[in-house]
Amino acid sequence: MEQLSCFHCGDNCDKNVINFQEKTFCCNGCKTVYEIFSENDLTCYYDLQSSPGAIPKDIEGKYDFLTQQNIIDKLVEFDDGNMQIINLFIPHIHCSSCIWILENLNKLNKNISLSQVDFGKKSVRIHYNSKAYSLKEAVVLLSSIGYEPYISLDDFSAGKKQVSRTLIYKLGIAGFAFGNVMFLSFPEYFEVGEFWLEQYKPLFRWLMFAFSLPVVFYASQDYFISAYKGLRARILNIDVPIALGIVVLFIRSTIDIAFDLGSGFFDSLTGLVFFLLLGKFFQQKTYSFLSFERDYKSYFPIAVTKITSEGEVPIQVYEIVKGDRILIRNEELIPVDGILISGNAKIDYSFVTGESKTISKKSGDKLFSGGKQTSGVIEMEAIKTVEQSYLTQLWSNDVFTKAKEDGFTTLTNTISKRFTIAVLSIAFISTTYWLFTDASVAMNVFTSVLIIACPCAIALAAPFTLGNLLRIFGKQKFYLKNAIVIEQLAAINTIIFDKTGTITSNKKSTATYDGITLSKDEELLLKNTLRGSNHPLSRTLYELLKEHDIITLDQFEEHLGKGIEATHKENKIKIGSAGFVGSSDTSVLNTTVHISSNNTYKGKFTFYNSYRKGLSKLFNKLKRQFDLVILSGDNEGELENLKKMLPSKTKMLFNQKPEDKLEYIKYHQSEGAKVLMIGDGLNDAGALAQSNVGIAISENVNVFSPACDAILDASQFNKLSSFINASKSAINIVKWSFALSFIYNVIGLYFAVTGQLAPVIAAILMPLSSISVVVFTTFATNFIGRRLK
Incomplete structure (x- = not known):
């Protein structure tokens, strides 16, 4: 009888054949799945792969x-x-x-x-x-x-551990078979006569055949599946020549022993698969190591304010423990799950859900990590510690990923595809030549060419180089969203800096007040309004003013690029630019913050900025390679000071609103500029998103935007030039890896085409080539890391 297979899962239907819409199914579960797909116009699922489904299990009451x-x-x-x-x-x-x-x-x-x-x-x-x-x-x-x-x-994670053992099982079976086949091959290797030739030669050969069966049909099945899927999708992936080599070796060896033409190549076959799997196992272990480094050691340099009996203390997010009382300011990210204690909580969970809408919460409600407070200051109690891998997932959410060209990934794929075509051509041409010259060598040549020229080393170069550099940057407190950022950073030619909070330090700034003396109620309202804002000038002024009692504001609103306003009982205060508070002051001698109370202008605070350590030296390094620009939302009060400190060709623009910065970047990109934007992550979110690479500076604040591509700890600001140069060096390492792989393949192909290379030796050399690339990239990137220190 004709054996029918299930249209959905591909298993044999045996006696339980269910016919539906001219298709056969092995059970009602598979039929139900097909009906679900049909009703929802999803039957094109079956175009991607023949019988792709799994057998639905009986799940009644299970969950x-x-x-x-x-x-x-x-x-x-x-x-x-x-x-x-x-x-x-x-x-x-x-x-x-x-x-x-x-x-x-x-x-x-x-x-x-x-x-x-x-x-x-x-x-x-x-x-x-x-x-x-x-x-x-x-x-x-x-x-x-x-x-x-x-x-x-x-x-x-228990389930993951079970699944990952499959490769170990296959490696064990291939190794066991390889060892036994080599042992059974010894008599022919050493040309033992009498006993071997007369009685046990056929038995030993068929035993080798038996040992090769689980290797071909189980241990190497991933290569066949991958090659088959690639061919169905009309793609020549790197597993096509490997699968072809295994098939050729097995068929040729089987024919040899069946017709007593020789002992075949079962030793080469089992050795080939064993060494391929050994190389794959090594790669998997290395990838998991890099993933571990990325997920759990690259902590975000986000500080959050902890409320203690001694006052408000900034701590790193991973130091938060259950029961800690935490202060969350306006526009700050909630780093852990907790319970709201006080304050007007309006949480924006777009960071988590992708949907931009605020949710009001009252005291006692649960707050989830990843939400952003949008209405002043709140206090909460942590009920969990921070899980950094979760924050990483939020930051890297596809919802916020900009469409940036992944140049080297595309290059790698293109090389691999062309490489496979070239390898198959060389294999067939060289085999045809040897069939007419020396047919006994032809099969060895064909198999060796397919194995030795695998472009695995090319495919590994970029991910291992860039992955290792991500880890090194993380240790230096420079945190990148993904490896693509390194490629983009290496390509920039223009660097744009925000001023306040970026090239200036909040910690050492001073300010003087000029105006009408504020009443106690006004001072109290001013202090608590500043307490809720994360703008660098607000934070600086908050630290400079005397301590006051903490009150809960009735209303708080921050206008990006303009200022903040708040109300408490009958009192209303505005803090920000002269135009925002209603002042006619137009002086631009210094950076100033103006204040009005109940629509009456009170006065202004004049700031004397302290610039970051090493700023002049950094700009002088950068000017040799890049166009430098400062875009500031402040007035021109610091223009003369900046002219003295910075290179003469540095372009400076002041009174720039957030939308002005975005349009400036967009215009210069249309002129061919590759822009790196460095800002504070709050006012500069639009500019960071528009730029080719956006870096947010972190200094005791819990503000960063999904728009930024990297976070740089403020203490490492003077190393910016070194980070950019390291990115350029990493791309050169990738190119050198490509070159080394190319040289290796040319040499290997020469020996394979001339018949001087046995398949098993080729199988040993292939993973070694991959390992050599990994070792080269690791040593090279670690050398870059030592230079960064």
């Missing part, structure tokens, strides 16, 4: 525990009463069709607004309407389409 609120609270990352976000581990994720269907869950259920797959971690983050949809329903939906999540309340 009833997900209706308990205490369990839901442990599992969800975010819950504001309207939306919940859950990150689920899906062991079945294995290909492009999996990604496609999991990122289209919103078409299967309208209550799901967003689903994002992390293929490397085999996880999907789902945003859903918690009022109309439940966590249990989301999990049941995933299970019904064949993507049952692994849920563990104790250790969420």
